[in-house]
Amino acid sequence: DTAVSQTPKYLVTQMGNDKSIKCEQNLGHDTMYWYKQDSKKFLKIMFSYNNKELIINETVPNRFSPKSPDKAHLNLHINSLELGDSAVYFCASSRDRGRTGELFFGEGSRLTVL
């Protein structure tokens, strides 16, 4: 069983489209995250939710909107896609706001905007 799963793993789309990436964790963790890994492999936090409450919201364009229907799911919706949105997006989870454990990552979703 995959602990943190993301779908889709690959996504190719045109500029201006809207797309979503879904994430689910079966670890019973309280906190979930979205990270963006750019073409230079730099990993940057975008959002974090704890028990469905947004606790971290970094400087991210308003076109990006996370949604957490329950603490096991965190989805990322992106409106009006731009070329610069091309990246690998990682979902992750941790227990108790991450105080005691590491982050468990999904396999990443590679988004290519043409």
Added chain:
Amino acid sequence: AQTVTQSQPEMSVQEAETVTLSCTYDTSESDYYLFWYKQPPSRQMILVIRQEAYKQQNATENRFSVNFQKAAKSFSLKISDSQLGDAAMYFCAYRSAGLAALIFGKGTTLSVSS
């Protein structure tokens, strides 16, 4: 704000040899955690080793060990008896005890030759 610096973009090592990857960080906090993650070409993020700042003893996981110098804010990773499967990008990461997200360095690409 906390920052993590990895000054070696690339490193190489021969099989069975030892290599050390460097990491420094900047923080004004006393309670935090440090991690090394490995990202092979499959792009999966894999935890290699973890260190709690309040522990003076350096963490060890099989062939992987760290040299944690709290006063110098240094957290290097030593890989002993290097194997071909160790070839990957290695990320140093910091987490404040009060903040859920991991802050990553820019990574070091490790190549292993036979």
